[in-house]
Amino acid sequence: MTTVxxxxxxxxxxxxxxxxxxxxxxxVHIFREVAGEFERPVILFSGGKDSIVMLHLALxxxxxxxxxxxxxxxxxxxxxxxxxxxxxxTVARHGLRLHVASVQEYIDAGKLRERRxxxxxxxxTVPLTEAIQQHRFDAVFxxxxxxxxxxxxxxxxxxxxxxxxQWDPRRQRPELWQLYNGxxxxxxxxxxxxxxxxxxxDVWQYIDREGIELPEIYFAHEREVFNRSGMWLTAGDWxxxxxxxxxxxxxxxxxxxxxxxxxxxxDSDATTLDAVIDEIAASRLTERGATRADDKMSEAAxxxxxxxxxx
Amino acid sequence: MTTLTQHAEQLSTxxxxxxxxxxxxxxxxxxxxxxxxxxxxSVLTDQLEAVERAxxxxxxxxxxxxxxxxxLRAEREQGITIDVAYRYFATPRRRFIxxxxxxxxxxxxxxxxxxxxxxxxxxxxxARNGVVEQTRRHAAVAALLRVPHVVLAVxxxxxxxxxxxxxxxxxxxxxxxxxxLGVPGWxxxxxxxENWCTAIPISALAGDNVVEPSANMDWYGGPTVxxxxxxxxxxxxxxxxHARFPVQYVIxxxxxxxxxxxxxxxxxxxxxxxVGETVTVLPSGRTSTVTAIDALGESVDIAWAPQSVTIRLxxxxxxxxxxxxxxxxxxxxxxxxxxxxxxxxADRPLTVGQRVLLKHTTRTVKAIVKDIPSRLTLDDLSQHPxxxxxxxxxxxxxxxxxxxxxxxxxxxxxxxxGSFLLIDPSDGTTLSAGxxxxxxxxxxxxxxxxxDAADDAEWDF
Numbered sequence: 001m002t003t004v005x006x007x008x009x010x011x012x013x014x015x016x017x018x019x020x021x022x023x024x025x026x027x028v029h030i031f032r033e034v035a036g037e038f039e040r041p042v043i044l045f046s047g048g049k050d051s052i053v054m055l056h057l058a059l060x061x062x063x064x065x066x067x068x069x070x071x072x073x074x075x076x077x078x079x080x081x082x083x084x085x086x087x088x089x090t091v092a093r094h095g096l097r098l099h100v101a102s103v104q105e106y107i108d109a110g111k112l113r114e115r116r117x118x119x120x121x122x123x124x125t126v127p128l129t130e131a132i133q134q135h136r137f138d139a140v141f142x143x144x145x146x147x148x149x150x151x152x153x154x155x156x157x158x159x160x161x162x163x164x165x166q167w168d169p170r171r172q173r174p175e176l177w178q179l180y181n182g183x184x185x186x187x188x189x190x191x192x193x194x195x196x197x198x199x200x201x202d203v204w205q206y207i208d209r210e211g212i213e214l215p216e217i218y219f220a221h222e223r224e225v226f227n228r229s230g231m232w233l234t235a236g237d238w239x240x241x242x243x244x245x246x247x248x249x250x251x252x253x254x255x256x257x258x259x260x261x262x263x264x265x266x267d268s269d270a271t272t273l274d275a276v277i278d279e280i281a282a283s284r285l286t287e288r289g290a291t292r293a294d295d296k297m298s299e300a301a302x303x304x305x306x307x308x309x310x311x
Numbered sequence: 312m313t314t315l316t317q318h319a320e321q322l323s324t325x326x327x328x329x330x331x332x333x334x335x336x337x338x339x340x341x342x343x344x345x346x347x348x349x350x351x352x353s354v355l356t357d358q359l360e361a362v363e364r365a366x367x368x369x370x371x372x373x374x375x376x377x378x379x380x381x382x383l384r385a386e387r388e389q390g391i392t393i394d395v396a397y398r399y400f401a402t403p404r405r406r407f408i409x410x411x412x413x414x415x416x417x418x419x420x421x422x423x424x425x426x427x428x429x430x431x432x433x434x435x436x437x438a439r440n441g442v443v444e445q446t447r448r449h450a451a452v453a454a455l456l457r458v459p460h461v462v463l464a465v466x467x468x469x470x471x472x473x474x475x476x477x478x479x480x481x482x483x484x485x486x487x488x489x490x491x492l493g494v495p496g497w498x499x500x501x502x503x504x505e506n507w508c509t510a511i512p513i514s515a516l517a518g519d520n521v522v523e524p525s526a527n528m529d530w531y532g533g534p535t536v537x538x539x540x541x542x543x544x545x546x547x548x549x550x551x552x553h554a555r556f557p558v559q560y561v562i563x564x565x566x567x568x569x570x571x572x573x574x575x576x577x578x579x580x581x582x583x584x585x586v587g588e589t590v591t592v593l594p595s596g597r598t599s600t601v602t603a604i605d606a607l608g609e610s611v612d613i614a615w616a617p618q619s620v621t622i623r624l625x626x627x628x629x630x631x632x633x634x635x636x637x638x639x640x641x642x643x644x645x646x647x648x649x650x651x652x653x654x655x656x657a658d659r660p661l662t663v664g665q666r667v668l669l670k671h672t673t674r675t676v677k678a679i680v681k682d683i684p685s686r687l688t689l690d691d692l693s694q695h696p697x698x699x700x701x702x703x704x705x706x707x708x709x710x711x712x713x714x715x716x717x718x719x720x721x722x723x724x725x726x727x728x729g730s731f732l733l734i735d736p737s738d739g740t741t742l743s744a745g746x747x748x749x750x751x752x753x754x755x756x757x758x759x760x761x762x763d764a765a766d767d768a769e770w771d772f
Contacts, residue, residue, distance in 0.1 A: 015546045015547075015549055015583075015615050016326050016545055016546040017326070017327075017546070017617070017618065018324075018325060018326065019325045019327040019406040021618070022326075022327040022617065023327070025578060025617055025618050025619040026617070026619075028578070028619040029559070029577075029578040032559040032560045032576050032577070032578075032619070033673070035559075035560050036559050036560045036632045036673060060607045061607075061619070062560075062562060062576075063562075063605075063607075063608060064562075064564050064566075064568070064569045065562050065563065065564035065566075065569075065572075066564070146396075146397045146399070147399045150396075153396045153397055153398065154395075160739075173741045174395075174420055174421075174423070174424040174656045174741055174744070176423065176424055176427045176656075176730070176732060176741070176744045177428060177726065177727065177730045177744075178428070178578070178727065179670055179730065179731070179732050181670065181732060181734060181739065181741050183668075183738075184739060185738065185739070196397070197399070197408055199401070201401070202406070283355070284355050285356055285357050286357055286358060
């Protein structure tokens with residue numbers, strides 16, 4: 001037996017936890033609170049780094065027992081094939097249950113209309129909220145972080161949503177100590193954000209420390225891309241490039257993984273985790289500022305989507 | 312750029328400090344927060360560009376740093392801060408989580424929210440105005456919530472010619488007020504780092520003593536705000552803490568690989584637990600021995616707050632969520648009669664006779680408000696007897712009777728196991744934030760206070 005090897009040195013106190021240990025401990029506490037208090041929780045899983053870290057935390061929280069939650073993926077129909085492959089492999093490896101809510105099926109059934117700009121991220125809200133109602137999920141874990149966006153900075157760890165999944169920032173419950181209040185009426189549910197207090201760099205450092213595997217698109221690779229509104233988008237059947245847009249092959253990687261229609265790649269030669277961490281530590285752009293088109297639509301784009309039920 | 316070894320080194324030495332800011336509308340809180348974020352290079356280009364764009368579109372000449380922190384449409388439209396927001400920044404020495412609490416009408420509940428998880432509170436004062444009502448209110452809330460450290464940031468020193476006597480007088484007045492709250496001695500020691508309050512003269516606008524030491528105040532020999540935030544201690548002396556472990560969840564895999572595994576999962580709320588230790592489980596009072604501690608995948612022989620771990624015991628006794636594991640020789644008493652100070656955070660009132668739910672650690676029980684003996688006015692710490700009800704932002708003493716026994720500590724001994732929520736059972740609204748046990752000492756008679764200052768360790772009002 002050993003004592004915990006992560007005692008922080010150089011702080012003068014042997015019982016100070018490192019910042020990653022503090023964040024991990026807090027997130028695990030949140031997962032276990034939900035397991036203890038809710039009937040039907042689910043983890044939103046996109047195959048992106050934040051949801052991968054969440055799943056890793058859940059696996060640690062309940063070990064050696066299996067994770068007591070299913071996964072829910074809102075598939076926009078424009079997802080990166082490497083990410084879907086990663087998703088399915090991960091689900092199989094841990095013996096998890098996966099629900100998929102498909103934006104494409106909603107479009108095919110005439111229940112949603114394609115937007116003129118081809119962006120499907122805002123279309124995720126309806127399949128997401130309907131899946132929550134249909135499966136009667138009462139707690140929905142999301143990988144949202146407060147450092148991502150200023151509307152997210154106002155989000156609680158336990159965020160109560162009404163039967164329409166709406167977020168009302170003026171009616172949030174004060175969140176005191178570590179006493180999370182998850183009480184809700186039938187039909188309502190709670191969105192839970194265990195990694196609220198993590199930054200992008202924390203996520204990467206944790207992935208590094210824990211040796212967590214990621215989809216390859218997070219590392220530099222050659223890819224056919226074209227430039228739209230200053231972002232490098234992947235060329236493909238989803239709707240790009242248009243006639244006046246020119247495809248070129250560049251060495252790029254992704255900082256976020258979302259819908260292909262609105263997630264931009266960044267020029268990079270970072271092929272390893274360490275190189276990625278160095279690149280992020282030196283970057284002068286936020287993750288969303290660099291690579292997300294949907295947040296640039298207006299100053300309150302994220303707030304407006306969250307109000308409608310987006311996570 | 313850092314190298315791999317530097318990463319590893321940095322990871323093992325970086326700790327996390329949670330702190331809160333308190334300040335009223337015009338004392339420069341947004342500027343201070345903006346300055347901390349900006350000068351620690353935590354504002355990235357696209358965020359700054361967005362602020363510049365928004366400021367221009369409103370006809371402002373200089374970028375308005377308050378726009379960095381006002382995240383909601385209504386806040387930007389009205390130019391006010393509605394709610395607590397959380398900000399993140401880092402230096403090579405430490406990571407920071409800042410609970411940015413607005414100073415508007417709903418100040419008390421907002422500050423209570425921010426202060427409940429804070430290790431340090433920054434109280435801002437305008438050097439021209441000195442200690443005002445609002446300052447006393449902020450100090451009282453920080454003391455009430457037992458925030459371990461306070462920074463008195465005397466701001467706008469540039470507007471008083473950076474004069475030392477101005478700063479010294481304010482610092483002295485604040486220290487005297489803190490003494491009247493009964494806080495000196497609490498956390499104090501020979502090391503100035505351990506003092507409850509540290510006063511720093513600053514100009515958030517000009518940047519004096521925020522991140523960079525001031526060239527205008529060479530009479531000041533102390534740390535800058537950031538330097539102090541980087542070095543203030545974040546962990547506590549475990550030998551002085553009563554060890555407490557609220558059981559969150561029972562882990563029983565019942566698989567071929569782990570047929571008999573039965574572990575009690577939770578986050579250590581205070582103190583430390585060791586393998587081999589004799590423990591008592593409350594409220595049942597049964598005792599057993601710790602046979603193993605699993606710290607998220609690693610087997611350890613000691614673990615301490617706030618680690619999330621799984622504890623295994625020698626005996627297969629009935630333990631479930633809501634129970635508390637404590638050392639057999641240092642277990643709290645269980646009670647159904649809770650006397651506490653509460654801050655009322657809901658818009659609907661709390662009244663005598665009201666049926667509520669009480670959430671304490673991992674246990675939620677039915678309860679009834681038996682009495683509200685007094686309401687406190689934070690401005691002068693005077694008490695009003697028997698108010699009958701508490702409304703939003705009120706702080707008062709309550710007596711609550713619970714349907715089941717609770718293993719409750721005094722909040723003064725443990726912020727984690729001495730705190731609770733009162734919840735409206737009809738719709739789940741969080742009504743009040745509770746702190747069990749005695750509160751702090753209000754000085755009503757200065758002469759009497761001098762007489763027994765030596766044993767004035769009691770916190771009561």
